[in-house]
Amino acid sequence: MSFRALAALATTCAMTLAQTPIVTTVLNNGTTTSRYDMVILGDGYQAAEQTRFNQDVNTFLAGLFAKSPYSTFSIYFNVHTVFRASVDSGADHPDVVPPIVKNTAYSASYNTGGTARCLYIQNTSLALSDAALAPANESRILVMVNDSRYGGCASTFAVSYNGASMVEVQSHELGHSVAGLADEYDYPNGLYTGTEPNQVNATVSSVGQKWSHWWGTEGISAFQGAMYHTTGIWRPRADCLMRSLGQPNCAVCREQIVRTVNGIATTILNPLPASQSLTVARPSLQVFSFTNLVPAANNPLITWLVDGVVQPNQNTSGMFLSTAGMTLGAHTVSVEVLDRTPLVRNDPANVLRETHTWNVSVTDPNAASLRITANSVTPQLLLVGAECDVAVTVANDGPAIANNVLIEQFLSVDTTLTTSDFYLGSGTIPQIAVGSQQSLTRRVKLPWSAVPRVYQLFTQVNRLGTISEPSMLDNVQYRSVLVQTGGCAPKLEYRDDLHYPKDTAGVSLQSGGIVKPTVIAPCAAPGTLYLLAWTCSGTQPGLVLSPTLTLPLNFDACTTTGLELLNGNVFQLAFGALATNGLGNATIAFPGGLSLLPTPTHLAALLLDSSLQFVGVTNAIAFNLQ
Numbered sequence: 001m002s003f004r005a006l007a008a009l010a011t012t013c014a015m016t017l018a019q020t021p022i023v024t025t026v027l028n029n030g031t032t033t034s035r036y037d038m039v040i041l042g043d044g045y046q047a048a049e050q051t052r053f054n055q056d057v058n059t060f061l062a063g064l065f066a067k068s069p070y071s072t073f074s075i076y077f078n079v080h081t082v083f084r085a086s087v088d089s090g091a092d093h094p095d096v097v098p099p100i101v102k103n104t105a106y107s108a109s110y111n112t113g114g115t116a117r118c119l120y121i122q123n124t125s126l127a128l129s130d131a132a133l134a135p136a137n138e139s140r141i142l143v144m145v146n147d148s149r150y151g152g153c154a155s156t157f158a159v160s161y162n163g164a165s166m167v168e169v170q171s172h173e174l175g176h177s178v179a180g181l182a183d184e185y186d187y188p189n190g191l192y193t194g195t196e197p198n199q200v201n202a203t204v205s206s207v208g209q210k211w212s213h214w215w216g217t218e219g220i221s222a223f224q225g226a227m228y229h230t231t232g233i234w235r236p237r238a239d240c241l242m243r244s245l246g247q248p249n250c251a252v253c254r255e256q257i258v259r260t261v262n263g264i265a266t267t268i269l270n271p272l273p274a275s276q277s278l279t280v281a282r283p284s285l286q287v288f289s290f291t292n293l294v295p296a297a298n299n300p301l302i303t304w305l306v307d308g309v310v311q312p313n314q315n316t317s318g319m320f321l322s323t324a325g326m327t328l329g330a331h332t333v334s335v336e337v338l339d340r341t342p343l344v345r346n347d348p349a350n351v352l353r354e355t356h357t358w359n360v361s362v363t364d365p366n367a368a369s370l371r372i373t374a375n376s377v378t379p380q381l382l383l384v385g386a387e388c389d390v391a392v393t394v395a396n397d398g399p400a401i402a403n404n405v406l407i408e409q410f411l412s413v414d415t416t417l418t419t420s421d422f423y424l425g426s427g428t429i430p431q432i433a434v435g436s437q438q439s440l441t442r443r444v445k446l447p448w449s450a451v452p453r454v455y456q457l458f459t460q461v462n463r464l465g466t467i468s469e470p471s472m473l474d475n476v477q478y479r480s481v482l483v484q485t486g487g488c489a490p491k492l493e494y495r496d497d498l499h500y501p502k503d504t505a506g507v508s509l510q511s512g513g514i515v516k517p518t519v520i521a522p523c524a525a526p527g528t529l530y531l532l533a534w535t536c537s538g539t540q541p542g543l544v545l546s547p548t549l550t551l552p553l554n555f556d557a558c559t560t561t562g563l564e565l566l567n568g569n570v571f572q573l574a575f576g577a578l579a580t581n582g583l584g585n586a587t588i589a590f591p592g593g594l595s596l597l598p599t600p601t602h603l604a605a606l607l608l609d610s611s612l613q614f615v616g617v618t619n620a621i622a623f624n625l626q
């Protein structure tokens with residue numbers, strides 16, 4: 001093999017070597033998803049100079065993390081390096097005579113944009129693809145350039161030479177690329193005539209209104225000159241790393257760096273249980289915990305919430321949840337960590353508060369879970385006082401058998417169910433096995449006192465909650481029914497909440513009770529009077545009022561008593577004028593403690609015109625003294 005061929009082979013090997021970047025994680029504080037990841041590339045380092053690159057990285061990181069605010073938050077960072085060897089050592093110096101031209105990986109060059117000390121790279125696409133080889137970066141890519149001539153610049157990349165001021169230069173450039181900070185130096189221009197800068201550390205306000213929350217602290221005020229202009233623009237502090245090397249970051253710059261890093265880094269780590277959704281069987285205890293990344297020196301405040309309610313005296317990184325007193329179904333447990341670092345005074349995006357939430361489903365091995373799967377009404381067009389069939393099917397999705405499942409129907413004028421809507425009674429499904437469903441059809445009678453209109457006929461399952469369930473939301477359904485007028489015959493029925501059937505009621509002789517008999521006379525002339533009558537001796541043969549009218553009750557001592565007590569405390573509004581809707585609403589407040597034998601009694605009403613002539617009678621309804 002000739003010397004020439006050997007040389008060619010060596011060059012090929014060197015190029016192959018140069019084309020294989022070496023990826024190293026030099027600072028590992030946790031998963032890339034939980035940390036602020038930075039990548040450092042090297043340019044102008046030959047393969048044999050990788051040790052120098054590693055030393056430069058170490059020197060830079062030691063210097064950076066000695067500076068505030070990086071010193072406080074160093075554990076929030078991961079740092080990776082990607083080393084691609086260059087053919088030549090150093091960078092281009094196009095502004096010297098004769099120009100120095102080097103063959104380097106990313107073509108670093110001084111005098112970028114005509115500024116002698118602006119050291120930046122030309123082959124940005126290769127630098128980007130190399131940076132992408134690292135486990136992660138937050139688009140924070142630093143480039144160390146192996147050249148002793150002072151220089152640095154930042155745009156997509158933060159670039160610095162590796163000489164004596166490297167730490168200062170690169171920390172300054174990082175201020176641009178991490179926190180979007182402005183340069184605070186004021187050369188080479190005069191008056192600034194632009195608009196308000198987006199950067200936090202420069203303003204056209206001569207008092208520095210933008211950083212008013214820092215006024216008077218650590219030398220923060222407003223100093224004219226920034227962003228390459230001597231006048232018309234102000235900076236927060238007389239000096240700052242963003243103005244001069246060797247200076248600390250001023251409070252305004254520091255605050256922005258902290259907010260940016262906190263916006264990326266996760267402070268609630270290793271939440272346990274690891275899954276955000278869990279099921280807990282009542283009455284078990286469940287432990288929740290996490291690792292708190294916020295430095296203790298920042299005085300973090302830990303708050304635990306259950307269903308959004310702050311738990312008193314729970315301020316550590318663990319909490320016991322007792323499910324004994326909790327309802328079945330969905331709940332949330334949250335932990336909030338507030339970083340109270342004095343480095344941030346204004347946190348509009350709330351990056352210093354982090355929350356982790358678990359969705360907890362509390363179950364009960366003894367709980368059924370009922371759900372209406374089908375519901376129909378036949379017919380859906382009917383007259384007042386008519387009957388219809390309501391067929392309902394109920395499934396039991398829960399892990400326990402449901403016994404004595406209460407099924408109730410209501411008639412509501414709207415889609416909201418209340419217990420003062422017309423009650424249409426109840427039925428019971430004796431048992432619904434686990435994973436099965438059962439049907440019940442009830443024939444219900446619409447109240448005479450319903451007015452013609454569209455109603456919603458509701459079916460509700462387990463309204464009283466006697467069967468423990470994780471959720472009652474699927475226990476109600478309704479169907480629309482069109483109710484029409486039922487003719488002119490006067491009727492009497494009870495209109496009490498949760499009372500059905502409408503033609504039978506009872507009160508206790510011992511403790512008394514209240515019922516509300518209602519006269520319905522839809523065709524009665526205005527001014528028609530009603531009178532409620534009572535009997536203790538049955539409805540047959542009844543009391544003949546006229547050749548065409550027989551009141552369906554037998555006149556007896558109870559009838560006399562009722563008339564004597566008319567419109568008193570017991571038979572309230574038992575005599576009066578019908579309202580314009582044809583209704584007469586009486587109330588019987590039956591006193592307790594009466595020494596009577598249990599008796600079936602009845603009520604019926606008669607109608608009179610204004611000259612007290614009988615014009616109608618109603619049906620009788622049962623009123624049992626029991």
Ligand SMILES: [Zn+2]
Pocket residue numbers: 184201236237240241242249250251252253
């Ligand atoms: Zn500053």
